[in-house]
Amino acid sequence: xxxxxxxxLAEPNRLDIVELLRNGPQPVGEICNKLKLHQPQxxxxxxxxxxxxxxxxxxxxxxxxxxLRIEPFQEIDTWLNSYRKFWKDSFDRLDDYxxxxxxxxxxxxxxxxxxxx
Amino acid sequence: xxxxxxxxLAEPNRLDIVELLRNGPQPVGEICNKLKLHQPQxxxxxxxxxxxxxxxxxxxxxxxxxxLRIEPFQEIDTWLNSYRKFWKDSFDRLDDYxxxxxxxxxxxxxxxxxxxx
DNA sequence: TAAGCATATTTCTGTATAGGAATATATAAA
DNA sequence: TTTATATATTCCTATACAGAAATATGCTTA
Numbered sequence: 363x364x365x366x367x368x369x370x371l372a373e374p375n376r377l378d379i380v381e382l383l384r385n386g387p388q389p390v391g392e393i394c395n396k397l398k399l400h401q402p403q404x405x406x407x408x409x410x411x412x413x414x415x416x417x418x419x420x421x422x423x424x425x426x427x428x429x430l431r432i433e434p435f436q437e438i439d440t441w442l443n444s445y446r447k448f449w450k451d452s453f454d455r456l457d458d459y460x461x462x463x464x465x466x467x468x469x470x471x472x473x474x475x476x477x478x479x
Numbered sequence: 480x481x482x483x484x485x486x487x488l489a490e491p492n493r494l495d496i497v498e499l500l501r502n503g504p505q506p507v508g509e510i511c512n513k514l515k516l517h518q519p520q521x522x523x524x525x526x527x528x529x530x531x532x533x534x535x536x537x538x539x540x541x542x543x544x545x546x547l548r549i550e551p552f553q554e555i556d557t558w559l560n561s562y563r564k565f566w567k568d569s570f571d572r573l574d575d576y577x578x579x580x581x582x583x584x585x586x587x588x589x590x591x592x593x594x595x596x
Numbered sequence: 597t598a599a600g601c602a603t604a605t606t607t608c609t610g611t612a613t614a615g616g617a618a619t620a621t622a623t624a625a626a
Numbered sequence: 627t628t629t630a631t632a633t634a635t636t637c638c639t640a641t642a643c644a645g646a647a648a649t650a651t652g653c654t655t656a
Contacts, residue, residue: 506603
């Protein structure tokens with residue numbers, strides 16, 4: 363995972379553009395109108411998004427229709443996966459803690475759900 | 480989803496710190512050594528991470544042990560969810576396209592898997 | 597209380613980049 | 627071929643922020 367990929371989405375207007383494009387492909391003008399941004403800025407942001415692989419463009423007459431590409435999101439998803447193990451461990455530890463409380467308090471019945479340690 | 484959250488991870492050294500903390504809690508000095516960073520910079524990055532909720536600290540004698548918190552990652556995960564629908568639609572459209580090719584080519588058997596349109 | 601280690605904070609500087617304004621390019625229509 | 631529309635590009639400026647160096651704070655032990 364490169365920080366560069368995240369930095370592209372870390373700019374508020376750029377993130378807005380990406381979120382807008384979730385609804386489907388849009389020409390530049392539409393994006394300007396909906397987000398109340400000036401055209402040159404939108405073009406520049408789209409250029410950055412394009413270089414990072416977040417969007418692709420399809421010319422249509424004088425318009426240029428931009429749409430999202432899934433690959434970078436999948437890359438982020440894959441990266442997040444390496445943290446899911448960490449979450450699970452966290453929950454295991456919480457689980458251990460709750461079970462310990464339970465045992466300390468009443469020492470009567472064993473655990474009812476999975477526990478690793 | 481706030482761009483602010485992503486911007487915190489978009490800084491390379493900060494991302495490195497986060498990735499390091501996946502392996503477990505670490506005192507500041509350890510982080511400095513392992514990442515070859517100067518202590519004041521690490522403290523400042525940790526401060527940013529802390530304010531954004533990515534880490535929490537537990538003092539231990541003169542040391543301060545930092546560890547990851549799961550909430551911001553869950554937030555990112557939730558945000559990514561809203562793009563999974565988009566992926567699915569993308570795959571559906573690819574599916575449609577492949578099916579259409581297939582039909583155009585041989586017009587014999589119907590589809591064998593889910594199709595929305 | 598003094599001394600030592602671990603960490604935090606402050607100040608300064610350089611750099612990257614987002615936005616504004618003007619202009620260039622490309623396609624379509626008259 | 628001129629004009630209009632849609633988008634891209636260039637140049638400039640201001641701001642945010644990461645790193646360096648120096649210093650401050652806090653905890654521990656003698």
